Each structure stands twice: as structure tokens, then as C-alpha cells.
Amino acid sequence: MRNILVQKFGGSSLGTPEKRDLVVDKIIDSINQGYKPVVVVSAMGCAGAPYATDTLIxxxxxxxxxxNPRDKDLLMSCGEVISTVVVGQKLKSxxxxxxxxxGAQAGIITDDNYGDTKILEVNPDRISQALEDDLIPIVAGFQGITETGEITTLGRGGSDTTACVLGAALHAEMVEIYxxxxxxxxxxxxxVPDAKTLKxxxxxxxxxxxxxxxxxxxPRAVEIAKLEEVPVAIKSTFSNEVGTxxxxKLKQTDKMDIKGDQLVAGVxxxxxxxxxxxxPREEKEFATDLDCFEALAQAGISVDFINxxxxxxxxxxxxxLVEKTEEVLVKTEYNYEISNNLIxxxxxxAGMTGQPGVMSKVVQALEKNGVSIYQTTDSHTTISCLIKKDDEKKALxxxxxxxxxxx
Incomplete structure (x- = not known):
């Protein structure tokens, strides 16, 4: 089946009847353009709203x-389910x-790591049948089901992940994240007041x-889209701008965004x-203290910016993860200090790859503006610095x- 378009709408797009009218406008516009939309929705509203996830918790x-984690996932899945019917009724009107x-009915099968589950497989047959029957499938994002029938949630950004994994499974022409x-x-x-939107x-x-x-x-949603090469568009529910x-690969004909000297896409x-x-209590303990990384890994704690x-x-x-990290370090009897005043x-x-002098430009810009650098790291596409929290805006x-x- 061709012309499938996955459209995901976040909670900020669903919080009021007026906003939901705009969501329905976007869905109908896609139909008028010849697409068969598959809609993914998040829970409505922010903390304090009647059906927001935080309110339910x-x-x-x-x-x-x-x-307990099982029951919490069951509860947290309710907000998205409510959104499917509320948006559906707007369409019906x-x-x-x-x-x-x-998510379960949409065929999203996950592991049983409650609260941050991973998708194991997708069976989109029921969605495909709904499209064949000229119905608009509206899928609850952020959730799935284990092979033993337990409801699970996908963690932060889970609705983005739902949209991208369905886009891949359905061979959609594009995924739109509104x-x-x-x-x-x-x-x-x-x-940064003069930040601009990338095409x-x-x-x-x-x-x-x-x-x-x-x-x-x-990031997990991006990795899924990248793996299957499903284009993703980031758009606003509240405007008709083309978005990003x-x-x-970037369009080589886009002279505005592609420049020979454009090293950096964003900050x-x-x-x-x-x-x-x-x-270390003594220098001879250095090698032993390196074992702290194994202890942290066994506790499921990811570390970054290692020196x-x-x-x-x-x-x-x-x-x-600070509290959990402290528990590990205390249990394994390491000397440690924790600071929360850095960012x-x-x-x-991508343009930085193989280009000399980029780190120098970063250091010069920060030093010129009085921003102290406490540590740096770099990769092919990224240079990162640790700085004081108070210097965030100035540094960016x-x-x-x-x-x-x-x-």
C-alpha cells in the first residue's frame, strides 16, 4: 500500500478543543493531498490537566x-488511549x-523493562486492514505489550518512537512529528534569540x-527512522510552515542550508x-578505581564525558541517576564527590568531520565571552564542553x- 503518512501529535497539540480542531485540520489536509494517514497521539495536556499522565499518577x-512498575505502566498508558478516542470523535464530527x-492492538511488541521498554517487533496487520477499510487508524503512542500480555510504556519520547517504528513497519512515505x-x-x-529553523x-x-x-x-526515534531510511518532518501544529x-542526506540543491563552510548545524x-x-585514596589504587565503571554498568547506569x-x-x-550512582559508589567503597553546578x-x-580547527573556534568563542571550560570531548560530528550552569545562555x-x- 502506497501513500501512507504517519502523523504524530504531542500533548501540547491536544490540550484544548481548539487545538484538537487544528490537529484534525492537519489530518484532513493530508487526505486531501492523496495520503492515507496513520495518526499517533500522546496524552492530552501538561501536569494538572485532568487526563495528563502526571495527573493520573x-x-x-x-x-x-x-x-509497582507493572501497575504504573498500566496507568501511564491510559492518557494516550483517551486521546485516541477524543481525536477520533473530532474526526467523526x-x-x-x-x-x-x-499500542497492543497496533501490534507493538516489547520487552518487559517497565517504564523504558524496547520494541522487539511490530505487526501492523490491523493498521493495514483499517486503511484498506478506509478508516483512519489512531494509535496510542508511548506504549506496547509484552509477549505475555503485559502493558508497557516506552519511556521519554515514546510517542516519537511509536510514530517512527510504525512508519518503518508500514513503509510510509514520511513520518510527520507535530x-x-x-x-x-x-x-x-x-x-538564543536569533536561532533559525533548519529546512x-x-x-x-x-x-x-x-x-x-x-x-x-x-534520539531512539531518529535511530529507527535512520535504520529504515524513513524521512521525518518536524512541523508545528499551529502554522503552515514547511518545518524541517x-x-x-541534505538536498544538494538547497543553497541556503548547504554551504561549503557550514561546519555546524546547531548548538x-x-x-x-x-x-x-x-x-583514589592512594595513587596505586588508580587501576582498581577504574573498576567503578563496571559496577555502574551492572547497575544500568550510563556514563559520559569520561576523563x-x-x-x-x-x-x-x-x-x-545521581541517587542510584551514589548507592553504587558507597556500596563498592569508592571515594567520590558529586557536583551539580555544571552543564x-x-x-x-556533519561538516566538522575531518575539518581542522573546529575545537579552536569553540575555545576561542567561549574564552572571548568569559566562559570557563572545565572539560572537553569530541567526536566526528560533535564537540562538547563542561561549563558552569550560570554561563549557559552566554555560551550558546x-x-x-x-x-x-x-x-
Whole structure:
């Protein structure tokens, strides 16, 4: 079946009847353009809204503070299911038939790692049948089912992942991710006033930007789209702008975005990180202290920004894992210090590969603006620095200017 278009709508697009009217407009527009839409929806609204996920969790905790992971996933899946029917009824009022589907009914099979489950396989037969029957499938994002019939959720950005995995399974022409921004931007516009929307960006670049703190799409969703080479468009529900197209390569005819000297696609920051220092009691213990990485790995803790020296080992972890990290280090009797006053800023661009002098440009821009660098790391497409939290906006603006990203 050809002309399939997967359209994902986040919670910010679904919170009011007026917003849901705009969502339905987008769906109907795609039909008028000759597509067969498959719609993926998130839970409606933000914390405090009646059907928001946080509201449902707080409701359950009124009686007893702890919810076991299985039951929490069952509860957290409800918001998206509600959205499928509410959006479907809007479509019905405009004369379009729909079929609301949970993640399980849509054929999304996962492992049983509740709260952050991985998709094992997808059987899209029921969605394909709905399309054959001229129904609009509306799928609850963020969720699936185990092989033993347990409801699971996919973790942060799970609805993006649902959309991309369905796009791959259905061989869709494109996946559209609708949000409250115009597309992928060169920086967070709240921090960098002259940030601009990119017309095109590669999977690698947007995945790295997302991993480094940009919140426009989840890295796992990008990896799925990249693997199957399904183009993804990031668009705003609230405008008719073309947004940003993510694909394996940028359009070589796009003279505005493709320049010989365009090293960097964007800049981003991760503020939810903590710096961990493991300090040997004696220099001879250095090799033993390196074993802390194995202990952390066994506890499922991912580390980044590693710097190993005889007098100190440093790395960063996500802030939500600090308590768990401390538990591991205490249990294994390591000396350690944890700092929460630093952030990670990054410049990302496929054009940096093999180009000398990029790190120098980064250092010069930050030093010129009085930003102290505590540690750096780099890869083919990314250069990252640890800096003080208070310098975030100043550093991002400096790097944005240094690489002429506003042009």
C-alpha cells in the first residue's frame, strides 16, 4: 500500500478543543493531498490537566505513595488511549471514520523493562486492514505489550518512537512529528534569540542534537527512522510552515542550508547532568578505581564525558541517576564527590568531520565571552564542553555567533 503518512501529535497539540480542531485540520489536509494517514497521539495536556499522565499518577499515589512498575505502566498508558478516542470523535464530527487502537492492538511488541521498554517487533496487520477499510487508524503512542500480555510504556519520547517504528513497519512515505515549534532550530530560541529553523538536517545531526539536549525529537526515534531510511518532518501544529525534513542526506540543491563552510548545524545544552569525581585514596589504587565503571554498568547506569587520570576519574551521569550512582559508589567503597553546578554544551554538525580547527573556534568563542571550560570531548560530528550552569545562555549565544548559524 502506497501513500501512507504517519502523523504524530504531542500533548501540547491536544490540550484544548481548539487545538484538537487544528490537529484534525492537519489530518484532513493530508487526505486531501492523496495520503492515507496513520495518526499517533500522546496524552492530552501538561501536569494538572485532568487526563495528563502526571495527573493520573498523582491520583493513584493519593492512597499509597509507591506504585509497582507493572501497575504504573498500566496507568501511564491510559492518557494516550483517551486521546485516541477524543481525536477520533473530532474526526467523526467532520465526516471521517476512524479506528482507535492501543499500542497492543497496533501490534507493538516489547520487552518487559517497565517504564523504558524496547520494541522487539511490530505487526501492523490491523493498521493495514483499517486503511484498506478506509478508516483512519489512531494509535496510542508511548506504549506496547509484552509477549505475555503485559502493558508497557516506552519511556521519554515514546510517542516519537511509536510514530517512527510504525512508519518503518508500514513503509510510509514520511513520518510527520507535530509539536509547538516550527521545526529543528539551530539553538533553543528561548536562550538564543536569533536561532533559525533548519529546512533540512541529517539523521546523524538531529540525533546528536537530541542526545545533547535539544528536545524536538527523541534520539531512539531518529535511530529507527535512520535504520529504515524513513524521512521525518518536524512541523508545528499551529502554522503552515514547511518545518524541517530529516533524512539521510541534505538536498544538494538547497543553497541556503548547504554551504561549503557550514561546519555546524546547531548548538545544544544538557542541564540535567551531574559531574562525578572518583578519587583514589592512594595513587596505586588508580587501576582498581577504574573498576567503578563496571559496577555502574551492572547497575544500568550510563556514563559520559569520561576523563581518567591517576589523581582523579571524572564522568557525568543524568541527574535522575545521581541517587542510584551514589548507592553504587558507597556500596563498592569508592571515594567520590558529586557536583551539580555544571552543564554540557555541544556544537553538532556533519561538516566538522575531518575539518581542522573546529575545537579552536569553540575555545576561542567561549574564552572571548568569559566562559570557563572545565572539560572537553569530541567526536566526528560533535564537540562538547563542561561549563558552569550560570554561563549557559552566554555560551550558546557565543557559539551560535561563532559559526554564523543565524545566517
Amino acid at each position: 498523582n491520583l493513584a499515589k493519593e492512597s499509597y505513595g509507591y506504585i 467532520r465526516g471521517y471514520d476512524y479506528q482507535a487502537l492501543t 509539536t509547538d515549534v516550527e521545526g529543528v532550530m539551530t539553538a533553543d530560541p528561548d536562550l 533540512h538536517i541529517t539523521y546523524t545531526e538531529v540525533g546528536e542534537l537530541a542526545y545533547q539536549g535539544a528536545k524536538v525529537i527523541h 525534513v530529516i533524512s539521510s 545544544a545544552s544538557r542541564t540535567n547532568v551531574s559531574l562525578v569525581k572518583v578519587i 581518567a587520570r591517576s589523581e582523579m576519574i571524572t564522568f557525568i551521569v543524568s541527574s535522575e 554540557k554544551i555541544s556544537v553538532v554538525g 549565544c557565543a557559539l551560535h555567533d561563532q559559526f554564523n548559524l543565524a545566517e
